[in-house]
Amino acid sequence: xxxxxxxxxxxxxxxxxxxxxxxxxxxxxxxxxxxxxxxxxxxxxxxxxxxxxxxxxxxxxxxxxxxxxxxxxxxxxxxxxxxxxxxxxxxxxxxxxxxxxxxxxxxxxxxxxxxxxxxxxxxxxxxxxxxxxxxxxxxxxxxxxxxxxxxxxxxxxxxxxxxxxxxxxxxxxxxxxxxxxxxxxxxxxx
Numbered sequence: 341x342x343x344x345x346x347x348x349x350x351x352x353x354x355x356x357x358x359x360x361x362x363x364x365x366x367x368x369x370x371x372x373x374x375x376x377x378x379x380x381x382x383x384x385x386x387x388x389x390x391x392x393x394x395x396x397x398x399x400x401x402x403x404x405x406x407x408x409x410x411x412x413x414x415x416x417x418x419x420x421x422x423x424x425x426x427x428x429x430x431x432x433x434x435x436x437x438x439x440x441x442x443x444x445x446x447x448x449x450x451x452x453x454x455x456x457x458x459x460x461x462x463x464x465x466x467x468x469x470x471x472x473x474x475x476x477x478x479x480x481x482x483x484x485x486x487x488x489x490x491x492x493x494x495x496x497x498x499x500x501x502x503x504x505x506x507x508x509x510x511x512x513x514x515x516x517x518x519x520x521x522x523x524x525x526x527x528x529x530x
Contacts, residue, residue, distance in 0.1 A: 343368075343429040345454030346526045347437050349444050349496070351489030352414075353470040355512040356459040360438045362519045366528045370428040372437045375407070378416035381476060391421070408452070411442035414484060418443070434528055441492045441505070448500040455526050458496045458506040462513050464489065 346363075350356035364371035375391040377398050386392045393401070398417045402410050410419030420437060428435040437454075439447075444456060461467035467489055471482045498505050508525055512518045523529070 343431060343433040343435060344526075345425060345429065345435050345437060345452065347439060347444055347447060347454050347456045348459060348522070349439055349441050349457070349492075349506070350459030350512075351461060351467060351492050352485045353467045353474070353489070354459045354461045355470075355515055355518060356438055358515055359459055359512075359519050359522055360436055363436055363523060363526075363528065366523065368432075369434045369436055369528055370424070372420055372424060372435060374438070375401070375410075375419045375421060376416055378418075409439065409443040409446040409450075411440050411446070413440050413442070414481075414488060434526060441495045444505060445495070445498075445500055448503065448505055451501070456506045456508070457522055457525065458509040459518065459522075460493060460496070460509055460511045461489070462511055 348356050348360055360371060363369055373387065373391060375393050375398060377393060377395045380386065380390070380392055384390065395417065398419065401407065402419060406422060407419035408422045408425060410417060418440060420439060420443065425435045425437070447454070461470070464486060468482065468486050471477055471485055477485065496506055496509060510518055510521055
């Protein structure tokens, strides 16, 4: 029995991390732990939330082909280690991958099979308010994330090799409903 890859993307503040956090608790779902060069936020653990790497270490691993995909986002590097996905899919599990739009584009260009889901904010104004309520970002960082969100929303509607970048785009008006909808789309039970 073969498993499947599920890719979830969306702008910072759209709710993609909350959706992934809920889905990874479901039976048969394994969550990818990404690598990043960004500084850990309060409460984040290395190896659990991210593999926190120096820029030099990240670039060395990327040059050796150790990442399925990697991208630069807001001044930091993010990447997906390749080996855990291969192991999970071979074991018949759903491998859940939370990545940026640029990473999704790399996977689509490589023709990596999977279910690709974009979590969208209800509006840019609501997105800005969510980022403010987080209380972890400066005003400049929030405005940078809003600018990037506009670009990501536009990019999510592009075609790659004649195919849509995402199979599904789900506006996150209500987190519980969004989690239920994504679970249904990817075929896992809540």
